[in-house]
Amino acid sequence: MLQLDDVHANYGSVKALRGISMKVERHSVVSLLGANGAGKSTVLKTISGLLHPRSGSISFEGERTDRLKPDRIVSRGIVMVPEARQVFPELTVYENLRLGSYSRRDRSEVVKDYDDVFDLFPILKTKTKDFAGTLSGGQQQMLAIGRGLMARPKLLLLDEPSLGLAPILVQEIFSIIRTISKRGTTILLVEQNANMALDVSDYAYVLETGEISAEGTAAEMKRNDEVRRSYLGG
């Protein structure tokens, strides 16, 4: 569904990605693991068009997307939920969700999708008129994911969805990721929490200083000594 071929990307003189090649198959969950600063968020930014690769190519459903603007990429079906739960604090929960559906024309379908989001996150249904800024961290993360789903993505890019959440909420977020995947959305997940990420993933890539240092099925990665030492706590 998504393919990156030898993607290089820079921030000024900083070489953030140095030849990334990876694939995400339709209906799979793929995780991108690696230390802080390895380039994980940058991979998501290049896929979503916020940063254009300096060289290499990105294709989605067989068509090049690496020169498209972010809004065109959203219309193709790729939606990113950025790090640190970026919701609009001064808009209500409902307004935040509505923004997620902004680029869609199938208005009658949009109405149904609110119900799907509330089904996944019942707490949001009780807070539709509350300002997003008054929600707890976990609820804001749910809202950020809910807003992403309102665009009805084919491919959802999740950047560190469990960051800063209490353990019980981390469990809940991962269980929701599993549900979203079962409902048919393909997911590319960036996570520090490698153990839990591998539990929900089919395939994983490890990034080190802008390069892929290991890849394999989730089961292979769990057996990989290097991956265990560096990312799974031995």
Ligand code: ATP
């Ligand atoms: P983290 O989990 O800390 O976000 P990451 O693996 O997602 O880590 P990136 O954020 O992709 O890493 O960063 C990759 C490299 O690019 C790092 O060296 C980082 O310092 C640099 N970098 C990221 N964003 C910028 C920016 N806007 N300007 C300059 N350098 C940047």
